Amino acid sequence: xxxxxxxxxxxxxxxxxxxxxxxxxxxxxxxxxxxxxxxxxxxxxxxxxxxxxxxxxxxxxxxxxxxxxxxxxxxxxxxxxxxxxxxxxxxxxxxxxxxxxxxxxxxxxxxxxxxxxxxxxxxxxxxxxxxxxxxxxxxxxxxxxxxxxxxxxxxxxxxxxxxxxxxxxxxxxxxxxxxxxxxxxxxxxxxxxxxxxxxxxxxxxxxxxxxxxxxxxxxxxxxxxxxxxxxxxxxxxxxxx
Amino acid sequence: xxxxxxxxxxxxxxxxxxxxxxxxxxxxxxxxxxxxxxxxxxxxxxxxxxxxxxxxxxxxxxxxxxxxxxxxxxxxxxxxxxxxxxxxxxxxxxxxxxxxxxxxxxxxxxxxxxxxxxxxxxxxxxxxxxxxxxxxxxxxxxxxxxxxxxxxxxxxxxxxxxxxxxxxxxxxxxxxxxxxxxxxxxxxxxxxxxxxxxxxxxxxxxxxxxxxxxxxxxxxxxxxxxxxxxxxxxxxxxxxxxxxxxxxxxxxxxxxxxxxxxxxxxxxxxxxxxxxxxxxxxxxxxxx
Numbered sequence: 001x002x003x004x005x006x007x008x009x010x011x012x013x014x015x016x017x018x019x020x021x022x023x024x025x026x027x028x029x030x031x032x033x034x035x036x037x038x039x040x041x042x043x044x045x046x047x048x049x050x051x052x053x054x055x056x057x058x059x060x061x062x063x064x065x066x067x068x069x070x071x072x073x074x075x076x077x078x079x080x081x082x083x084x085x086x087x088x089x090x091x092x093x094x095x096x097x098x099x100x101x102x103x104x105x106x107x108x109x110x111x112x113x114x115x116x117x118x119x120x121x122x123x124x125x126x127x128x129x130x131x132x133x134x135x136x137x138x139x140x141x142x143x144x145x146x147x148x149x150x151x152x153x154x155x156x157x158x159x160x161x162x163x164x165x166x167x168x169x170x171x172x173x174x175x176x177x178x179x180x181x182x183x184x185x186x187x188x189x190x191x192x193x194x195x196x197x198x199x200x201x202x203x204x205x206x207x208x209x210x211x212x213x214x215x216x217x218x219x220x221x222x223x224x225x226x227x228x229x230x231x232x233x234x235x236x237x238x239x240x241x
Numbered sequence: 242x243x244x245x246x247x248x249x250x251x252x253x254x255x256x257x258x259x260x261x262x263x264x265x266x267x268x269x270x271x272x273x274x275x276x277x278x279x280x281x282x283x284x285x286x287x288x289x290x291x292x293x294x295x296x297x298x299x300x301x302x303x304x305x306x307x308x309x310x311x312x313x314x315x316x317x318x319x320x321x322x323x324x325x326x327x328x329x330x331x332x333x334x335x336x337x338x339x340x341x342x343x344x345x346x347x348x349x350x351x352x353x354x355x356x357x358x359x360x361x362x363x364x365x366x367x368x369x370x371x372x373x374x375x376x377x378x379x380x381x382x383x384x385x386x387x388x389x390x391x392x393x394x395x396x397x398x399x400x401x402x403x404x405x406x407x408x409x410x411x412x413x414x415x416x417x418x419x420x421x422x423x424x425x426x427x428x429x430x431x432x433x434x435x436x437x438x439x440x441x442x443x444x445x446x447x448x449x450x451x452x453x454x455x456x457x458x459x460x461x462x463x464x465x466x467x468x469x470x471x472x473x474x475x476x477x478x479x480x481x482x483x484x485x486x487x488x489x490x491x492x493x494x495x496x497x498x499x500x501x502x503x504x505x506x507x508x509x510x511x512x513x514x515x516x517x518x519x520x521x522x523x524x525x526x527x528x529x
Contacts, residue, residue, distance in 0.1 A: 052420070054416070054419060054420060056416055058329075076419075076424075076426075077419040077420065078419050078422050078423055078424045078425070081419070081420060081421070081422040082422045086420075087420055089417075089420065093414065093417050095409070095410050095413050095414065095417065096413065097409060097413050098406070098409065098410065098413075102406060105406070106403075106406050106407070106410060106421060107421055107422075108422075110422060151421065155421070155422055
C-alpha cells in the first residue's frame with residue numbers, strides 16, 4: 001500500500017522461549033494517530049520497541065518492518081532512527097547530565113531528513129525554552145516527556161512511536177501532552193501511541209488497537225471501538241481506576 | 242637532593258603517570274568499561290617503539306607513530322572480540338577477558354621480542370641539562386609537553402562540540418543513545434582504539450626512562466588505577482591533577498622517606514581520599 005508510512009508484518013517477539021508478541025499486521029498512515037491499548041503485560045511496549053529493534057533486554061525478534069516502503073527490519077536501531085522511525089520510550093527518558101539545550105542540540109536529523117527547528121519545538125513546548133539551561137535530571141516528569149518528544153522531533157521523524165507519554169503525569173499535563181501529539185498528527189506526522197490511560201487516549205486517536213497477551217484482540221476506528229464491550233468493560237466502566 | 246629537585250622530578254613523573262592513565266580515563270568515563278590488559282598494551286607500545294627505532298632504524302617520531310598505530314589496532318582488536326560483552330555491559334566478563342588478553346599479549350611479546358631487556362634510545366633522551374640543580378633530559382620535557390597537549394585537547398573535545406556530547410550520551414545511557422541515532426558500537430570501538438593509541442603514545446615517550454621487558458606493565462596498570470580513581474572516574478581534568486599529584490607524592494615520599502614504600506603510601510593516600518571523598522577529587526563531574 002503506497003500510502004502506508006509504517007507497516008509491520010508477522011512481527012514476533014520472544015523472551016527466552018516465552019512469546020511476548022505475535023502481530024500479523026499493523027499499518028500507520030500519514031496524518032493518522034493510532035492508539036495501542038491493553039493491560040499491563042499485554043505487549044504494548046514490546047510492540048513499539050520491536051518496531052525499532054530496541055530493548056533493554058535481549059529478546060528474539062522476527063518479522064518484517066517497512067518504513068516508507070523500505071524494509072528496515074534487519075537494520076540496527078540507530079539506522080532505523082536515522083531513516084526517520086523515532087521512539088520515545090516509557091517515562092520519557094532524557095540525558096540527565098546534559099542540559100535541555102544540549103539534549104536538543106544532540107538530536108540532529110540525518111542527512112536528507114528535515115527535523116523540527118528549535119523554534120518549532122519551543123512553539124509546541126514553550127516550557128522547554130524556560131528550562132533551556134537546566135540539566136535533564138532537574139526536570140519534572142512532564143518536562144522530561146516534553147523534552148523526549150521534542151528531541152525525537154528534532155531528529156526528523158517519518159513516524160513517531162510514543163510509549164505511555166501520560167505515565168506519572170498530572171491529569172492536566174496528560175491532556176496537554178496528548179493535545180500536542182494531536183497537533184503533530186494534524187500537521188501530517190503519523191503517530192503510534194501506546195497508552196494505558198484509555199479514557200484520555202480515546203479522545204485523541206483515530207484508530208484503536210486492543211492488545212491482550214501479545215495478540216490483537218480488537219482493532220478499528222475509534223468511533224466503533226468506543227462502543228466495543230471489551231473496551232467499555234475493561235477500560236471505560238465504573239471499575240476503571 | 243633538595244626540595245626543588247624533588248619537585249621537578251615529581252612533576253615529570255606525574256605527567257608520565259597522567260599520560261599513561263589518560264586512555265583508561267576515557268575508557269571508564271565514556272564507555273564505563275575497564276581494560277586490565279592496559280599495562281601489557283603499554284609494554285607492547287614500548288616494544289613497538291624500540292623495534293621501529295633499533296632493528297628497523299626508523300626515526301624516533303616515526304617510531305612513535307608506529308607504536309600509536311599498533312596500540313590503536315590492539316584496542317580495536319580487543320573491543321571487536323568482546324563487543325557483545327560491552328553492549329551488554331557485562332563488567333565481570335570484561336575484566337576477565339581483558340586480564341586474559343593482557344597475558345596473551347605478554348606471551349606473544351615473549352615470542353616476538355625474547356627475554357632480553359631492551360633500551361629505547363631516543364635523540365631527546367640524550368640531550369641533558371640542569372634545571373635548579375636537577376638533571377633533566379629533553380625527553381622529560383617532551384613527556385610534560387605531550388601530557389599537557391593531550392589533556393588540553395581531550396578536555397576541549399570532551400567538553401565542547403559534537404564528539405564529546407556523543408561520548409557523554411553513550412556514557413550516560415548507551416541504550417537511549419541508540420534512540421538518538423548514535424551508532425554505539427562505533428563509539429565503543431573508537432574509545433578502545435583511543436585507549437590503545439594513548440597508552441602506546443605514553444609508552445613511546447616514557448619507556449626511554451627505563452629498560453623495556455616483557456614483564457613491565459604491572460606497575461603502569463596500578464598507577465593508572467590510582468590516577469583514574471583518585472581523579473574521579475571519567476574526569477579528564479581530575480586525572481591530570483591526580484597524575485601530577487601522585488608523581489609529586491612519589492618523588493617527595495621516595496626522596497625524603499623511603500622509595501621502597503611509595504606504592505604502599507600511594508594506596509594509603511588513595512584509601513584516605515576515597516573515604517573522605519568517595520567520588521574522587523572531581524566527584525560528580527563525569528567525563529569532564
